[in-house]
Amino acid sequence: xxxxxxxxxxxxxxxxxxxxxxxxxxxxxxxxxxxxxxxxxxxxxxxxxxxxxxxxxxxxxxxxxxxxxxxxxxxxxxxxxxxxxxxxxxxxxxxxxxxxxxxxxxxxxxxxxxxxxxxxxxxxxxxxxxxxxxxxxxxxxxxxxxxxxxxxxxxxxxxxxxxxxxxxxxxxxxxxxxxxxxxxxxxxxxxxxxxxxxxxxxxxxxxxxxxxxxxxxxxxxxxxxxxxxxxxxxxxxxxxxxxxxxxxxxxxxxxxxxxxxxxxxxxxxxxxxxxxxxxxxxxxxxxxxxxxxxxxxxxxxxxxxxxxxxxxxxxxxxxxxxxxxxxxxxxxxxxxxxxxxxxxxxxxxxxxxxxxxxxxxxxxxxxxxxxxxxxxxxxxxxxxxxxxxxxxxxxxxxxxxxxxxxxxxxxxxxxxxxxxxxxxxxxxxxxxxxxxxxxxxxxxxxxxxxxxxxxxxxxxxxxxxxxxxxxxxxxxxxxxxxxxxxxxxxxxxxxxx
Numbered sequence: 001x002x003x004x005x006x007x008x009x010x011x012x013x014x015x016x017x018x019x020x021x022x023x024x025x026x027x028x029x030x031x032x033x034x035x036x037x038x039x040x041x042x043x044x045x046x047x048x049x050x051x052x053x054x055x056x057x058x059x060x061x062x063x064x065x066x067x068x069x070x071x072x073x074x075x076x077x078x079x080x081x082x083x084x085x086x087x088x089x090x091x092x093x094x095x096x097x098x099x100x101x102x103x104x105x106x107x108x109x110x111x112x113x114x115x116x117x118x119x120x121x122x123x124x125x126x127x128x129x130x131x132x133x134x135x136x137x138x139x140x141x142x143x144x145x146x147x148x149x150x151x152x153x154x155x156x157x158x159x160x161x162x163x164x165x166x167x168x169x170x171x172x173x174x175x176x177x178x179x180x181x182x183x184x185x186x187x188x189x190x191x192x193x194x195x196x197x198x199x200x201x202x203x204x205x206x207x208x209x210x211x212x213x214x215x216x217x218x219x220x221x222x223x224x225x226x227x228x229x230x231x232x233x234x235x236x237x238x239x240x241x242x243x244x245x246x247x248x249x250x251x252x253x254x255x256x257x258x259x260x261x262x263x264x265x266x267x268x269x270x271x272x273x274x275x276x277x278x279x280x281x282x283x284x285x286x287x288x289x290x291x292x293x294x295x296x297x298x299x300x301x302x303x304x305x306x307x308x309x310x311x312x313x314x315x316x317x318x319x320x321x322x323x324x325x326x327x328x329x330x331x332x333x334x335x336x337x338x339x340x341x342x343x344x345x346x347x348x349x350x351x352x353x354x355x356x357x358x359x360x361x362x363x364x365x366x367x368x369x370x371x372x373x374x375x376x377x378x379x380x381x382x383x384x385x386x387x388x389x390x391x392x393x394x395x396x397x398x399x400x401x402x403x404x405x406x407x408x409x410x411x412x413x414x415x416x417x418x419x420x421x422x423x424x425x426x427x428x429x430x431x432x433x434x435x436x437x438x439x440x441x442x443x444x445x446x447x448x449x450x451x452x453x454x455x456x457x458x459x460x461x462x463x464x465x466x467x468x469x470x471x472x473x474x475x476x477x478x479x480x481x482x483x484x485x486x487x488x489x490x491x492x493x494x495x496x497x
Contacts, residue, residue, distance in 0.1 A: 006030045006031050006032050006492055006495040006496055007030075007031030007032065007033075009032050009033065009276040009277060009495045010032070010033045010035070010274060010275050010276045010277070011027050011032045011033065011034050011035070011275065011276065011277045011278070011279065011491060012034075012035050012036075012037065012265070012266055012273050012275040012277070012278050012279070013027075013034065013035070013036045013037070013278075013279045013281055014037055014253045014266065014278070014279065014280045014281055014282050014287060014291075015036075015037075015038060015039075015045060015280070015281035015282035015468070016036050016038035016040075016043035016044065016045065016237070016247060016249075016281075017043075017044060017045025017046060017047065017281060017282070017468065017480065018044075018045070018047060018232075018233070018236070018477055018480040018481050018484065019281040019467035019468040019469075019480045019481070019483045019484035019487070020036055020038075020043075020045070020279070020281030020282075020467070020468075020484060021036075021043060021233070021236035021237055021239075021240055021481075021484065022073065022236065022467075022480075022481045022482075022483075022484030022485045022488070023279050023281060023467055023484035023485065023487055023488040023491075024036050024240040024243075024245040024247075024484075024488075025077065025236065025239045025240040025243050025245065026076075026484070026485050026488035026489065026492075027245070027279075027488045027491060027492065028240060028243035028244040028245040029076075029077060029243045030488075030492045030495075031244075032277075032491075032492070032495065033244075034240075034244065034245040034246065035245075035246050035247075035248065035273060036240070036245060036246070036247045036248065037248050037251045037252075037253050037266070037268050037273065038247065038248065038249050038250075038251065039250070039251065039252035039253075040249065040250070040431070041249050041250050042249065043233055043234075043236075043237045043247065043249075044059075044230060044233040045060075045282075045432065046059065046060035046061065046432065046439070047059070047060050047061050047229055047230065047232070047233050047477070048060070048230070048233075049228055049229075049230035049233075050317075052317075052319070052419055052421070053319055053418065053419045054319070054370065054371040054374075055317075055319040055369065055370050055371070055374070055376040055419055056228060056362075056368070056369040056370070056376060057317045057369075057376055057378060058228045058229040058230055058360075058362070058378070059315075059317075059423070060229075060439075061229050061476075061477050062229055062330070062360045062362075062378065063222060063330070063477075064087070064222065064223040064224060064225060064229065064232070064477075065213075065216045065217060065220065065221075065222060065223075065476075065477075065478070066143065066216045066220060066477075066478040067081075067087065067220060067221070067223055068143075068220065069143065069478035069481060069482065070232065070478070070481070073481055073485065074235075074239070076485075077239060077242075077243065079239060081225075081232075081235070083235075084231070084234070084235030084238065084239075085225045085226065085227065085231035085232065085234075085235055086225070086226045087223045087224070087225055087226075088223065088224050088226060088365065089108055089221050089222070089223050089224075090108065090221075090222045090223065090224055090328075090329055090330070090365065091107065091108035091109075092105035092106055092107055092108065092328060093106045093107070093108055093217070093221065093222035093330070094106055094222060094328060094329070094330035094331065094332060095327070095328040095330070095331045095332070096190070096191060096194075096331075096332045096334055097331065097332070097333050097334065097335050097408060098187055098190070098334055098335060099335045100335075100407075102335075104116065104120075104187065104191065105328070106191070106217075106218075108221055108222075110128075110129075110132065110218060110219060113128065113218055114126070114128050114129060117183075117188060120185050120187055120188055121183060121184060121185040121188060124182075124183055124185065124188060127182040127183060128182070128183075128218075130182065131179075131182045131183075131211070131214070132214070132215055132218060132219060134168070134211065135211045135212055135214050135215035135219075136215050136219070137165070137168050138168070138169055138170070138209055138211060138212035138215070139212035139215040139216060141165045141168075141169065142169065142209060142212050143212065143478070143482075145165075146450065146473070147472075147473040147479060147482050148473075148482055148485070148486055149450075149472070149486070150456045150457065150472065150486050150487070150489075150490050151450050151451045151453065151455075151456065151472040151473075152451075152455065152456065152457055152490075153451075154451065157450075169207075169209050170207065170208035170209055170211075171207050171208075171209055171446060171449070172207070172446070173207065173208040174203065174204055174205070174206065174207070174208060175193065175196055175201075175203045175204075175206040175207065175208050175210055175211065176189075176193070176202075176203030176204050177208070178208035178211060179192050179193065179203065179211070189203070190334050190338055192211075192214055193338075194332060194334070194356075195210075195213045195214075195217065196210060196213070196444070197311075197338075197341075197342055197345075197356070197382060201310070201346070201443045201444045201445055202342045202346055205346070205443070205445050206443075206444050206445060207444075207445070207446050207449065209449075210444055222330065224329065224362070224365050224366065226366055227366065227368070227369075228362060228366070228369060229477075232477070236481075248268075251268045251269050251271075252268060252269060253266050253267065253268045253282075253291060254267050254268060254269070254291070255267040255291055256278060256287070256291045256292050256293075256296075256464070257272075258292070258293055258296045258461060261460065261461055261462045262461065262462060262463055263275060263277075263278045263461050263463050263464045265278075266278060266291075275463075276463060276495070277463045277464075277465065277491045277494075277495065278463065278464050278465070279465045279466070279467060279487055279488070279491065280464070280465070280466045280467070280468075281466075281467045281468050281484060281487075282432070282433065282468070283432055283433040283434055283435060283468075283470065284435075284454050284466050284468060284470035284471055285304050285433075285435035285470065286433035286435065287466070288466075289301065289304065290433070292464075295460075296458075296460050296461055296464075297460065298455070298458055298459045298460050299454065304435065307435075307442060307448070308346075308442065308443040308445055308447075308448060309385045309435070309436050309438045309441075309442060309443060310438055310439065310440035310441055310442060310443045310444070310475060311345050311382035311383055311384065311385065311438070311439060311440060312382075312383050312384065312385045312387070312424065312425050312428060312434075312436070312437045312438055312439050313380050313381065313382055313383060313423075313424070313428075313439040313440075314380070314381045314383050314394065314397055314422070314423075314424045315378065315379065315380050315381075315422065315423040315424070316377075316378070316379040316397075316398055316401060316420065316421070316422050316423075317376075317377075317378055317419075317420070317421045317422075317423070318376075318377040318378070318379065318417050318419065318420050319370070319374065319375075319376060319377075319417065319418050319419030319420070320374055320375040320376075320377050320413065320416050320417060320418070321373075321374050321416045321417075321418045322373065322374065322375075322416050323373065323374075323375060324361060324375045324377065324405075324409050324413070325409055325410070326408050326409045326410070327359055327361050327364065327375075327377075327405075327408070327409065328361070328364060329360070329361060329362060329364045329365045330358075330359070330360060331358075331359040331361070331408075332356065332357070332358055332359075333356060333357040333358075333359065333404055333405075333408070334356050335404070336354035336355060336356060337354055338356060340352075340353065340354065341354065341355050341356050341382075344383075344384065345382060345383065345384045346384070346443070349384030349385070349386065349387065350384065350387070351383065351387060351393060351397075352381065352383060355381045355382075355383075355397075355400075356381075356382070357379060357380070357381060357401055357404060357405075358379070358380040358381075358382075359377065359378070359379055359380075359405065360377075360378040360380070361375050361376065361377050361378075362376060363375045363376050374418075377405075379398075379401045379405075381397060381401070382439075383424075385425070385436035385437050385438050386425075386436050386437065387425060387437075389424045389425035389426045389437070394422045394424060398420070398422065399414075402414045402417070424437070425437030435470070440469065440475040440476075441468075441469030441470050441474065441475035442454075442469070442470055442474065442475070444474060444475070449474075450472060450473075453470075453471055453472050453474070454466065454470055454471050455471065456471050456472055456483070456486065456487050456490065457487075457490060462494075463494070465487045465490060465491055466487065467480070467483040467484045467486070467487035467488075468480055468483055468484070469483075471483060472486070473486075
């Protein structure tokens with residue numbers, strides 16, 4: 001229902017990533033006049049897509065997890081995901097290479113996953129059932145109750161219905177110790193911990209709360225939107241336009257204008273856009289530290305320097321002129337020292353000596369993403385933020401990755417690379433103003449959880465809000481969608497006062 005007060009308000013959103021798209025649709029549905037300003041020529045932010053020489057690559061997110069979050073978002077507008085794109089559940093969900101002739105495929109069905117765990121460690125099948133029962137509670141409460149909260153006050157969590165779940169969230173227990181209560185075999189530890197490495201932490205530093213990710217993985221499944229993850233971007237963009245939002249691409253915001261405790265508008269490429277509300281859905285640090293005048297910033301440079309960041313990433317987009325046997329849609333190469341790689345991200349930041357690799361080959365599921373008989377291969381290496389990013393370094397890791405992949409597919413892949421593009425720190429900074437060149441936002445550690453994250457609403461300005469991976473609830477596609485929706489709802493509440 002359109003509220004007459006909200007419908008008279010102008011909202012400007014900075015950035016058309018998942019958070020900005022979610023917010024645009026939500027605000028426009030409420031009747032607000034919404035303008036989204038995006039520096040690139042297409043929506044999506046880190047989830048953009050590009051094509052070259054017949055190959056199509058999703059530039060960033062490639063795991064479609066937590067499908068219920070996306071369905072719930074579209075349902076809020078009387079829509080379904082199926083109205084915009086088709087989903088396919090992957091089975092196996094992914095493949096993990098632990099070493100030569102040591103390959104594990106994770107099946108899509110929980111009973112089959114239990115059998116797999118049992119084959120690795122006696123008793124682990126039944127332990128997995130118990131582990132997932134606990135993870136289900138964390139998921140349903142964490143995503144269904146906590147993740148949608150703006151985290152502006154402790155009173156949001158004073159509901160007795162929520163307080164009874166706090167002990168079962170295991171906020172003060174480490175992820176590693178929690179997993180160790182159920183499983184002893186190191187392969188099972190690696191299998192369960194890999195989302196933590198890629199999303200901003202280690203098993204030792206991440207709260208056991210995040211075992212809800214394993215519920216999302218093992219129970220809710222790994223899916224693929226036909227055409228690539230960009231199909232979700234296109235769907236959300238179309239939905240926002242259907243609700244009445246306006247998008248301006250190739251338009252970069254260069255400053256935010258303020259007067260007293262009010263934002264009055266933004267400047268973008270020489271144009272002034274007046275606003276009753278501004279939502280920063282780009283890089284929080286850049287918006288606050290670079291676009292706002294000094295007196296309107298709520299955090300100091302020291303505050304930001306003391307944040308613990310999730311990894312950056314070195315990514316290769318490779319077109320291969322022949323099939324790649326032995327690889328699935330998602331393949332993880334954990335044939336190197338997992339702990340040493342994690343230490344070189346978080347404890348002693350350095351380019352990794354023997355990194356874990358993530359390989360994404362969407363042409364295994366969707367032949368339309370590569371020429372016939374060929375493969376589109378994305379290689380991702382999580383690395384520490386703030387490292388020196390040189391062409392020589394990129395070339396070294398491309399050779400290393402191709403050597404590792406060649407051993408797995410049993411032929412020399414390098415001569416079959418007919419297209420190559422790399423992406424790392426400098427690109428994250430140049431394209432997204434990413435703080436420290438990060439790829440995933442803040443690390444998922446206890447002191448950066450919920451109310452301890454940068455605030456969704458500015459303390460200094462009454463009509464400035466933030467959304468995205470550097471505020472609540474955190475990094476990842478579903479959380480950033482929830483972030484955009486949550487920020488938009490706070491704006492609507494204030495507009496309707």
